[in-house]
Amino acid sequence: MVLQLAGPVTLLKSGISFPRGLSQHVWEKIGMQLHEASNSSAWWLADWLIFGETAFSGRYREAISRTGLDYQTLRNYAWIARKFPHERRVESLSIAHHAEVAGLAGPEQDYWLRKAAEEHWSRNRLRREVRASLAEREAAEGGTQEPSAGSEQAAAIHVELAPEQFDSCVRIADSYGLSVNEWVAHVLRSATHDFAPDLRVVAQ
Numbered sequence: 251m252v253l254q255l256a257g258p259v260t261l262l263k264s265g266i267s268f269p270r271g272l273s274q275h276v277w278e279k280i281g282m283q284l285h286e287a288s289n290s291s292a293w294w295l296a297d298w299l300i301f302g303e304t305a306f307s308g309r310y311r312e313a314i315s316r317t318g319l320d321y322q323t324l325r326n327y328a329w330i331a332r333k334f335p336h337e338r339r340v341e342s343l344s345i346a347h348h349a350e351v352a353g354l355a356g357p358e359q360d361y362w363l364r365k366a367a368e369e370h371w372s373r374n375r376l377r378r379e380v381r382a383s384l385a386e387r388e389a390a391e392g393g394t395q396e397p398s399a400g401s402e403q404a405a406a407i408h409v410e411l412a413p414e415q416f417d418s419c420v421r422i423a424d425s426y427g428l429s430v431n432e433w434v435a436h437v438l439r440s441a442t443h444d445f446a447p448d449l450r451v452v453a454q
Contacts, residue, residue, distance in 0.1 A: 255280050292345040296331035298326045322418065326425055333359075340364070347375040350380060353439040394398075 257276040260267040268277070302310035314321050330345055333352045340347070340363045347366055350373060351359045366376045424432035 255283055289344045291326050293331065293339065295319070295324055296327035296345070299328045300331060303328075321423065322422065326422060340367050342367045345372060345373075347376055350377050353436045354380075 255261060255266075256279040257271075257272055258269050258278065266280075299310075299314070302313065306313065311321065314324065327345060330349050330352050334348050338356075338360065343363060343366055347363065348359075351362045352361070362376065362380055365371070365379070369375075371379070419433070
């Protein structure tokens with residue numbers, strides 16, 4: 251696929267060459283096109299991997315190694331893409347925006363993405379708003395509900411990982427802009443929503 255940019259520019263793998271006399275209007279339009287392509291590329295890679303996993307099971311990982319793409323990064327993208335079918339993706343928002351709400355229930359995902367698009371929030375702003383909302387909800391539920399006798403108030407999960415596995419978790423969490431604890435809670439929250447919707451997971 252060749253990216254068609256406005257104006258007489260030369261697009262190379264190593265950069266873009268701009269001719270003298272290029273108007274500001276065209277220059278701005280090129281910037282918007284590059285921004286859109288940057289936001290879309292992660293979705294393209296995610297859908298590419300999902301198709302390969304289905305169509306070429308058992309062979310796609312070898313093919314990925316020949317492309318030079320990072321498999322774990324692609325897996326991260328694919329995880330988000332599976333949470334958001336094409337018709338639920340908000341084109342004006344990046345895949346990183348969608349990652350911030352991927353662990354929520356569907357209606358909540360749609361609400362926050364719509365809000366972020368309408369207010370032109372950055373990924374970090376969306377993260378802050380979602381976390382503040384969840385914190386308020388936790389506080390409200392904690393203040394209005396009395397624990398039943400013998401009920402457990404908190405639970406800790408201890409997971410033993412080999413050093414290389416832990417390093418992999420750190421890299422994945424960092425790719426989302428999260429701490430390891432936050433990322434683990436994010437993954438568990440998503441899993442518990444699928445299999446046990448009433449279970450709440452909070453990063454410690």
